[in-house]
Amino acid sequence: MALGALALELDGVLGDTRPLWRDWLEDASRRARVELRLPEDRATAVEALDAALGNWRELLERFAEDHAPVYLRPDAQVSAALRQLDAAGERIGVFTDAPEPLARVALAQLGAARRLEACETGAGALDRLLERLGDGATVIWRRQELMAVLVSSNT
Numbered sequence: 797m798a799l800g801a802l803a804l805e806l807d808g809v810l811g812d813t814r815p816l817w818r819d820w821l822e823d824a825s826r827r828a829r830v831e832l833r834l835p836e837d838r839a840t841a842v843e844a845l846d847a848a849l850g851n852w853r854e855l856l857e858r859f860a861e862d863h864a865p866v867y868l869r870p871d872a873q874v875s876a877a878l879r880q881l882d883a884a885g886e887r888i889g890v891f892t893d894a895p896e897p898l899a900r901v902a903l904a905q906l907g908a909a910r911r912l913e914a915c916e917t918g919a920g921a922l923d924r925l926l927e928r929l930g931d932g933a934t935v936i937w938r939r940q941e942l943m944a945v946l947v948s949s950n951t
Contacts, residue, residue: 801929806892839919857897889914
């Protein structure tokens with residue numbers, strides 16, 4: 797197969813964590829009785845969360861663990877592709893702008909965590925992942941791209 801390393805964008809390839817993120821923000825705002833006005837970019841939102849809710853990472857992790865099964869379902873084709881790539885010895889990493897607790901819970905829920913060499917989160921995640929995976933890593937932004945790369949490598 798010999799694809800080299802693959803850098804997968806979590807939300808576009810494995811499972812969209814944004815609805816879970818938005819609902820957590822609404823829940824956290826209601827419970828803490830604070831209005832959370834955050835930028836759309838989750839990496840930037842971290843600074844505002846640090847100022848508004850000191851323990852937001854723990855709250856996010858707990859919410860994600862409780863609700864991830866409702867929001868995130870493993871995709872059989874993607875799971876098979878990851879198994880095939882892993883069995884072939886391909887290096888696989890994931891990047892996302894999502895905070896680490898959300899990404900970690902999502903990857904576990906999606907059954908992808910054990911197939912990954914690396915996961916980078918937050919601001920600059922893609923650059924850090926590419927640095928870890930080395931030259932020649934292919935960046936995959938969408939599920940369809942992963943399927944296309946897999947098909948072309950098998951022909």
